[in-house]
Amino acid sequence: MEPRHEHHHDAGVTGDLETLVARVPIFSGLDHEQISEIASRVKPTMVPRNEQLYGAGEINPYLRIIHTGTVKVYRITESGHEQVIRVLGAGDFLGEKALISPSASDHFAVTLTESEICSLNHDDIREYLLRYPSVAFTMLETLSARLESTEDQVSAIAGEDAGSRIAAYLVGLADESHRNSVALPITKKDVASFLGVTPETLSRKLALFEDKGWIHQQRHRRIDLLDIEALRLV
Amino acid sequence: MEPRHEHHHDAGVTGDLETLVARVPIFSGLDHEQISEIASRVKPTMVPRNEQLYGAGEINPYLRIIHTGTVKVYRITESGHEQVIRVLGAGDFLGEKALISPSASDHFAVTLTESEICSLNHDDIREYLLRYPSVAFTMLETLSARLESTEDQVSAIAGEDAGSRIAAYLVGLADESHRNSVALPITKKDVASFLGVTPETLSRKLALFEDKGWIHQQRHRRIDLLDIEALRLV
DNA sequence: ACAGGTACTTGACCTGCGTCAAGGCGAACT
DNA sequence: AGTTCGCCTTGACGCAGGTCAAGTACCTGT
Numbered sequence A, B: 001m002e003p004r005h006e007h008h009h010d011a012g013v014t015g016d017l018e019t020l021v022a023r024v025p026i027f028s029g030l031d032h033e034q035i036s037e038i039a040s041r042v043k044p045t046m047v048p049r050n051e052q053l054y055g056a057g058e059i060n061p062y063l064r065i066i067h068t069g070t071v072k073v074y075r076i077t078e079s080g081h082e083q084v085i086r087v088l089g090a091g092d093f094l095g096e097k098a099l100i101s102p103s104a105s106d107h108f109a110v111t112l113t114e115s116e117i118c119s120l121n122h123d124d125i126r127e128y129l130l131r132y133p134s135v136a137f138t139m140l141e142t143l144s145a146r147l148e149s150t151e152d153q154v155s156a157i158a159g160e161d162a163g164s165r166i167a168a169y170l171v172g173l174a175d176e177s178h179r180n181s182v183a184l185p186i187t188k189k190d191v192a193s194f195l196g197v198t199p200e201t202l203s204r205k206l207a208l209f210e211d212k213g214w215i216h217q218q219r220h221r222r223i224d225l226l227d228i229e230a231l232r233l234v
Numbered sequence C: 001a002c003a004g005g006t007a008c009t010t011g012a013c014c015t016g017c018g019t020c021a022a023g024g025c026g027a028a029c030t
Numbered sequence D: 001a002g003t004t005c006g007c008c009t010t011g012a013c014g015c016a017g018g019t020c021a022a023g024t025a026c027c028t029g030t
Helices: A017-022 A032-039 A096-100 A122-131 A133-159 A162-177 A188-195 A199-211 A228-233 B017-022 B032-039 B096-100 B122-131 B133-159 B162-177 B188-195 B199-211 B228-233
Strands: A043-047 A052-054 A062-068 A071-076 A082-088 A107-111 A115-121 A181-183 A215-217 A222-225 B043-047 B052-054 B062-068 B071-076 B082-088 B107-111 B115-121 B181-183 B215-217 B222-225
Touching (some): A017 A032, A062 A122, A082 A133, A082 B133, A096 A122, A115 A122, A122 B133, A133 A162, A133 A188, A133 B082, A133 B122, A133 B133, A162 A188, A162 A199, A162 A222, A188 A199, A199 A215, B062 B122, B071 B188, B082 B188, B096 B122, B122 B133, B133 B162, B162 B181, B162 B188, B162 B199
Antiparallel strands (some): A052 A107, A181 A222, B052 B107, B071 B082, B181 B222, B215 B222
C-alpha cells in the first residue's frame, strides 16, 4: 500500500491497522483472517479540519470510514442555499453512493474536526461485498437506518413547527449522550440548516426556551437542558 | 407452499412463477436455477384495493414485492397528521425495514389499486442475501436510491416554496412517463401530504398554474402540462 | 340508481417565520 | 496582541401559506 493520499499527510494512527479495521462496524462480523486482508488494503489518513472530502460533480472512487472526528455532509439546493444532510462521527462511512451507482452526486462532505479516516477503493469494497455477505448485510442495516432518520427529518420539517423540531433535536442529543448537558456537533448556522429553519429563528427559539427556564446556553455551543420533560411537550 | 395468505385470496397469476420472479429487479442478477429455487418459496397473492399490508407497531415477517399495482407508504406523525413517505409500483419492494432490524416501525402500507404481490418470508430472504451477494448488492442500490430521493424531499421541503415543489413534482411525473399529460398516482390530498403542503395550498397553486396557462386539469387526476419550461422555472 | 361520505375547491383571515438590517462577540491567522 | 472575518443575536416588517369554514363534485358501496 503506497502512501498516496491526495495531499493529506500520512496517518499517525493510534494502534495497529487491524485493530482499527476490527472496530469499524461494517467489518464487525468478520474473523481475524478476513480483517487482516482488509487491513492490508486500507489507507488510513489524518485529515485536517475543514478539508473537503468530495464535492458535487466529482466521482470519488473511495469509500471513507471515519475512525475519529466529525464530518458534515451537505448539498447545495437549486435555489443556492446550503442544506445539511447529516453529520457523521466515529464508525460511520460515506461515499457509498458512488460505490453503488457511479453517477455524480450533488453531495459535499467536509471535515469539521481533524479526523482519522480510512479510504477504501471502490473496486476492493465491491469485492468484499460479494465475498463477505455479512459486510453487505451490515451496510444494508446502516442504509436502512439512515433512510429512516431521513424520513424522520421529512415528517418533522413538513409536520412540526420550528420550536418542536428544535426541542426534539436537543432532546435527541441528550438521549444519545445520556447527559442533560449537550454540545452541538456543528455550528448553529448548520443546525438551523439541518432543521430547516433560518439561523435567526433558531436563535430566537433558543432564547425563548432560555426565558422559560428550560435550557441554559453556555459558551462554545454547550447547552444545559434544565427541563427535558417541558422540551418533549413543545 | 400452503395457501395461507392472511385473508387474501390466492393468486390468479399471469404467467408462471419463475417468469414473475425473474422480472423482479432484486433477483435480476441470478441464473435460471437460482430463480427456480426462489420461485418455490414465493407466495404470490392478489390483494384487493385499500388493503393494509402492515401497520405501525406490528412486526410483519414478510418482504413484499409488488408485481402489479400501487402501494402507498405513510406514517402518522406525533402531532397526528398523515405523512406520505413514498408510492411504490411494479418491481418495488417494501417491508425491508423489519427484515434488517426487526424493531417495530411506525410505517403503514396500503394498496391503492388491486395489486399482485409476492411475499417472501424474512428467514428465506436472509438466506438469499447471504448466499447470493448480487441480491444484497441490488438491494443496496435500491436503498441508496431511496435515500437519495428522500434527501431530495428534505431539501425541497426545507428550501423551496410550495409552488416550486408542486411544479417540480409535475415535471418529474412527466419526465418519467415521457409524456406531457400525467396522471397523479395518488389523491391530491396525498400528493399534498407528500409535498409537505396542505390540500388547500395544492388546490390553489394548481388553479394558479392553470390561470397562467401552464397546465390544464382534466377529470380523474389527469393533468396536461402545456408549458413545461415555465413550470421548470417556477 | 341512490345515498352517503370523502375529496376537492374557494374564500377570508391571521400568524409563524423568513427577510433585511445592524450591532456584538469570538475565533483564527499574522 | 491586533485585526479581520464569519457566527450569532435582536429588532422591525411583510407575506406565504396554514387554519377554519362552507359549498360542490366525485366516487363507492349497497
